[in-house]
Structure formats: structure tokens, C-alpha cells
Amino acid sequence: DVKVTQSSRYLVKRTGEKVFLECVQDMDHENMFWYRQDPGLGLRLIYFSYDVKMKEKGDIPEGYSVSREKKERFSLILESASTNQTSMYLCASKFGSRGLRFGNTIYFGEGSWLTVV
Amino acid sequence: AQSVTQLDSQVPVFEEAPVELRCNYSSSVSVYLFWYVQYPNQGLQLLLKYLSGSTLVKGINGFEAEFNKSQTSFHLRKPSVHISDTAEYFCAVKFTGNQFYFGTGTSLTVIP
Numbered sequence: 738d739v740k741v742t743q744s745s746r747y748l749v750k751r752t753g754e755k756v757f758l759e760c761v762q763d764m765d766h767e768n769m770f771w772y773r774q775d776p777g778l779g780l781r782l783i784y785f786s787y788d789v790k791m792k793e794k795g796d797i798p799e800g801y802s803v804s805r806e807k808k809e810r811f812s813l814i815l816e817s818a819s820t821n822q823t824s825m826y827l828c829a830s831k832f833g834s835r836g837l838r839f840g841n842t843i844y845f846g847e848g849s850w851l852t853v854v
Numbered sequence: 855a856q857s858v859t860q861l862d863s864q865v866p867v868f869e870e871a872p873v874e875l876r877c878n879y880s881s882s883v884s885v886y887l888f889w890y891v892q893y894p895n896q897g898l899q900l901l902l903k904y905l906s907g908s909t910l911v912k913g914i915n916g917f918e919a920e921f922n923k924s925q926t927s928f929h930l931r932k933p934s935v936h937i938s939d940t941a942e943y944f945c946a947v948k949f950t951g952n953q954f955y956f957g958t959g960t961s962l963t964v965i966p
Binding site: 741770772777778779780782785795827829841842843844845846847848850 | 860863886888890895896897898899900903905944946948953954956957958959
């Protein structure tokens with residue numbers, strides 16, 4: 738079974754703090770994603786990474802950065818947390834070009850609930 | 855621009871009644887289609903997917919979906935719902951490239 742693990746399920750941070758959300762996958766997936774989920778807005782892509790050290794902005798990258806130093810790990814960084822970043826954050830991963838043989842399915846972690854006060 | 859539309863944000867249905875959750879997408883080019891389910895306080899789990907072949911796809915928990923290329927739709931159905939089906943359901947489409955596009959979700963509430 739594919740496992741995507743998000744290290745923190747629930748966090749409470751203060752405005753202005755630097756926040757790290759960590760995600761690890763155990764399936765040798767090339768592609769990894771960070772989404773945020775808000776009521777009525779569905780899932781919105783923040784950043785994605787094609788492979789190690791490769792990253793691209795998604796639909797809402799402002800206020801976020803990412804790091805992918807190892808294939809299995811993809812970190813989301815809030816440089817200076819703000820209250821409008823209170824949300825649920827979902828990490829996901831899938832195969833890249835090999836995905837054609839494995840069904841192109843994207844797998845999700847359990848989510849990280851971040852509250853910024 | 856690519857888009858995925860789930861018109862129904864909330865669907866209440868009585869237990870053992872049939873249900874259909876609608877999904878339409880923007881493009882008629884080759885796509886891969888998925889339905890995911892999210893139970894409270896959890897991540898998304900794959901229900902079913904269409905990659906090619908038969909347009910009727912069967913998934914877990916008795917759900918099925920039908921790919922209709924001419925209508926660019928991928929509606930999810932279940933003939934008889936259970937209380938345990940209460941959850942949020944997301945339609946997702948993979949167009950060319952590596953990105954997935956998600957609908958805004960449909961909250962299914964099964965009423966006893």
C-alpha cells in the first residue's frame with residue numbers, strides 16, 4: 738500500500754511564525770504536491786515538484802515556499818504565518834512518466850490542520 | 855483553462871435510496887478521471903478511476919461512474935446508500951501534464 742505521511746496532524750501557530758509542514762512518501766514517486774483545502778473552495782494547488790530539487794508554482798503560491806532535497810520528502814514552508822493561512826493542508830504524490838503503467842493515481846496524506854492565531 | 859465542475863455542493867439522501875453526484879469537466883481531449891472520498895478529518899481516498907476502455911467503471915463500496923465523452927461528464931452513482939457513505943466526494947481530472955484538477959466537492963449526507 739502506498740503511504741503518504743504528514744508529520745503533523747494538528748498545529749497551532751502564532752502570526753509571524755515560520756511554519757514547516759513535512760510530507761514523506763514511501764513509493765518512490767517522482768511527483769509530489771501540496772494542496773490547501775477550504776470549505777466551498779475545494780482543493781487548491783500551492784506547489785508541486787516533478788522530482789528532487791524541481792518545483793513549480795501552483796494556483797496559490799503566495800506566502801508559501803517548498804523544499805525537495807530528497808525524493809521521498811516534500812516540505813511546505815510558511816515564512817511568516819498569517820491568519821488567512823489557517824486551513825487544512827494536504828500532501829499528495831504520484832509517479833511521473835512511469836505513471837502511465839501504474840494508473841496515474843494520486844495518493845494523499847491524512848492532512849494537516851493548521852490554525853494561525 | 856482547465857476546470858472541473860461539481861454543481862451540487864450538498865446532496866442529502868435517505869438511507870437505501872439511490873444517489874448520483876455530478877461532475878463535468880472543461881475539455882474533450884484525452885483525460886483521466888477519478889473520484890475520491892474524504893471522511894471527516896481524513897485525507898482523500900481513491901474510489902474509482904477511468905483511464906481507458908469500458909466507459910462504466912466500478913469502484914469500492916458499491917460505487918460506479920460512467921464516462922461520457924460527448925457530454926464531458928463523469929457522474930458517480932450508487933444504487934442504495936448507507937449511513938457510512940456520508941462524506942465529501944471530489945471529482946478529479948488529469949489533463950495532459952502532471953497536474954490534477956479537482957472539483958469543489960459534494961457533501962453527501964445520508965439520512966436515516
